[in-house]
Amino acid sequence: MSDNKPDVKRWHPQAAEYESSTLRGSTMYAIYAFPCCGRKVGVEEDVPHDAPSQYEHEGCEDVPT
Numbered sequence: 045m046s047d048n049k050p051d052v053k054r055w056h057p058q059a060a061e062y063e064s065s066t067l068r069g070s071t072m073y074a075i076y077a078f079p080c081c082g083r084k085v086g087v088e089e090d091v092p093h094d095a096p097s098q099y100e101h102e103g104c105e106d107v108p109t
């Protein structure tokens with residue numbers, strides 16, 4: 045059976061880690077960094093959220109099959 049893996053061909057093998065928060069305009073963003081490649085992703089903090097998905101088109105490795 046499938047897990048809930050999105051239909052994305054690229055991913056980050058390591059989970060994003062919370063790094064800091066930053067104010068951009070009037071919106072607070074939580075900045076997460078992927079240890080595998082250093083890519084940083086910001087997610088809005090005023091809505092409940094989990095760490096960014098490891099699956100994204102900007103991922104640094106191909107998703108293993």
Ligand SMILES: [Zn+2]
Nearest residue numbers: 056080081104
């Ligand atoms: Zn990565």
